[in-house]
Structures are given as C-alpha cells and as structure tokens.
Amino acid sequence: MSRHILVVAHGSRRESSNHEVEILAKKLALLATEFDSVSAAFLEMAEPNIKTGLNKLIEQGANEIIVLPYFLAAGRHVVDDVPEDIETVKAEHPEVKIQVSEHFGAVNEVPGLLLKLALGVA
Amino acid sequence: MSRHILVVAHGSRRESSNHEVEILAKKLALLATEFDSVSAAFLEMAEPNIKTGLNKLIEQGANEIIVLPYFLAAGRHVVDDVPEDIETVKAEHPEVKIQVSEHFGAVNEVPGLLLKLALGVA
Numbered sequence: 001m002s003r004h005i006l007v008v009a010h011g012s013r014r015e016s017s018n019h020e021v022e023i024l025a026k027k028l029a030l031l032a033t034e035f036d037s038v039s040a041a042f043l044e045m046a047e048p049n050i051k052t053g054l055n056k057l058i059e060q061g062a063n064e065i066i067v068l069p070y071f072l073a074a075g076r077h078v079v080d081d082v083p084e085d086i087e088t089v090k091a092e093h094p095e096v097k098i099q100v101s102e103h104f105g106a107v108n109e110v111p112g113l114l115l116k117l118a119l120g121v122a
Numbered sequence: 123m124s125r126h127i128l129v130v131a132h133g134s135r136r137e138s139s140n141h142e143v144e145i146l147a148k149k150l151a152l153l154a155t156e157f158d159s160v161s162a163a164f165l166e167m168a169e170p171n172i173k174t175g176l177n178k179l180i181e182q183g184a185n186e187i188i189v190l191p192y193f194l195a196a197g198r199h200v201v202d203d204v205p206e207d208i209e210t211v212k213a214e215h216p217e218v219k220i221q222v223s224e225h226f227g228a229v230n231e232v233p234g235l236l237l238k239l240a241l242g243v244a
C-alpha cells in the first residue's frame with residue numbers, strides 16, 4: 001500500500017514563488033509520516049502540471065493519492081480547473097484511489113493566523 | 123487613534139469566491155478586538171480594489187492600517203502589484219501609517235494545517 005500527497009498550487013511566472021511551494025511540500029513531508037511521499041504540482045505556468053504530477057506517482061506504484069488544493073478561495077480554479085485535470089487521470093487509472101481535500105482556505109484556523117500576522121506588524 | 127486591518131485577496135470572477143473572503147474578514151473582525159475594523163479589498167476582478175479599500179478607511183479617519191496580503195506564494199502579485207497600489211495611496215496620504223504584513227503563505231503553521239487537511243480525507 002503506497003500513499004502519497006500531491007500539493008496542487010496555481011503556479012507563477014516567478015520561479016521563486018514555485019520554489020516556495022516545493023519547499024512547503026518538503027516541510028509537509030517531514031510531518032506527514034503516514035505517507036510515502038509529498039510532492040507539488042501546478043495548475044499552470046510551472047512544471048509538473050497536475051496530470052504529470054499524478055501520473056508520475058502512479059508510475060511509481062501509488063495506490064492512493066490525496067490531492068491538497070493549495071488555494072485560498074474557491075474560485076474557478078478550485079471549482080472547475082483542478083477537478084477537471086484530476087478527473088481525467090482518474091478515468092485513465094480507475095485502480096488508483098485519488099481523493100481531493102477541501103481547498104486550503106477552508107481550514108478553520110485561517111482567521112486566527114491572519115490575526116497573528118496582523119499583530120506581528122502592529 | 124483608529125486602527126484597521128485590510129485583507130487583500132486576488133479577486134475572482136466567481137462572486138461566491140469573493141464572498142468567501144468577505145466572510146473571512148468578518149471572522150477575523152470577531153477575533154481582532156485590538157482593531158477598529160477589518161475589511162476586504164481585491165487586486166482585480168472584484169470590488170473594492172486596493173486603492174478604494176484604503177481610501178475608504180482613510181476617509182473614515184483611519185490613523186493606522188495594516189494590510190494583510192491573502193496570497194499563498196510570493197508571486198508577482200505579492201511582489202509587484204499589491205505593493206504598487208499601496209505605495210500610491212501612501213504617497214497621497216503620508217499622514218496615515220500603512221503597513222504591510224508578510225503574505226499569508228509565509229506563516230509557519232501552513233505545513234501543519236495541510237497535514238490536517240490530508241488526514242481529514244485519508
């Protein structure tokens with residue numbers, strides 16, 4: 001049983017922004033000991049894209065993949081674009097369990113973290 | 123002394139996505155008792171834009187405004203676009219203290235919250 005996390009972000013023209021997401025995936029990997037790997041993929045403007053990211057894990061023998069949409073609000077990317085790419089891969093690989101979490105912005109802790117940010121500046 | 127928080131998000135074509143940010147500002151307002159108000163503004167595709175959001179607070183007598191860039195990665199929006207709008211208003215109102223926090227994705231708690239999201243699905 002091989003379980004993996006794929007963090008899916010928007011992707012940016014700025015390479016350092018995409019790198020920030022890759023660093024985040026590495027930090028998550030240190031915490032996510034229940035999973036065999038954590039990697040990152042991008043909706044657009046950066047590589048690997050979502051399909052490539054999923055297919056790479058499947059080629060490596062993944063039985064289960066949890067996709068974490070690293071987006072703050074449920075705009076069209078979260079509602080349409082990301083699910084569309086995932087559904088394509090799901091249809092090609094019905095043997096792999098691919099699940100998608102809520103988008104990151106839906107987490108309850110967000111307002112408290114914003115307060116912390118504000119008080120850090122004030 | 124009138125202190126305010128302005129949450130600045132990207133903005134979406136989906137009205138419900140922008141509404142999600144406004145709800146977040148309301149949740150933050152309940153926690154942020156040190157501040158006189160919390161409101162939201164958008165870089166693009168939604169109203170108010172950043173300049174309008176800041177100017178509204180200044181018209182209401184704000185002495186200090188903390189801007190929270192509600193973005194996950196430091197792409198060009200965080201590095202160029204948001205600061206540009208803020209600098210314009212700052213130049214017009216040197217009497218108001220306008221400060222900008224780090225972008226939300228820089229918060230240390232992010233990896234732990236992503237793990238929580240993943241375990242919620244697993």
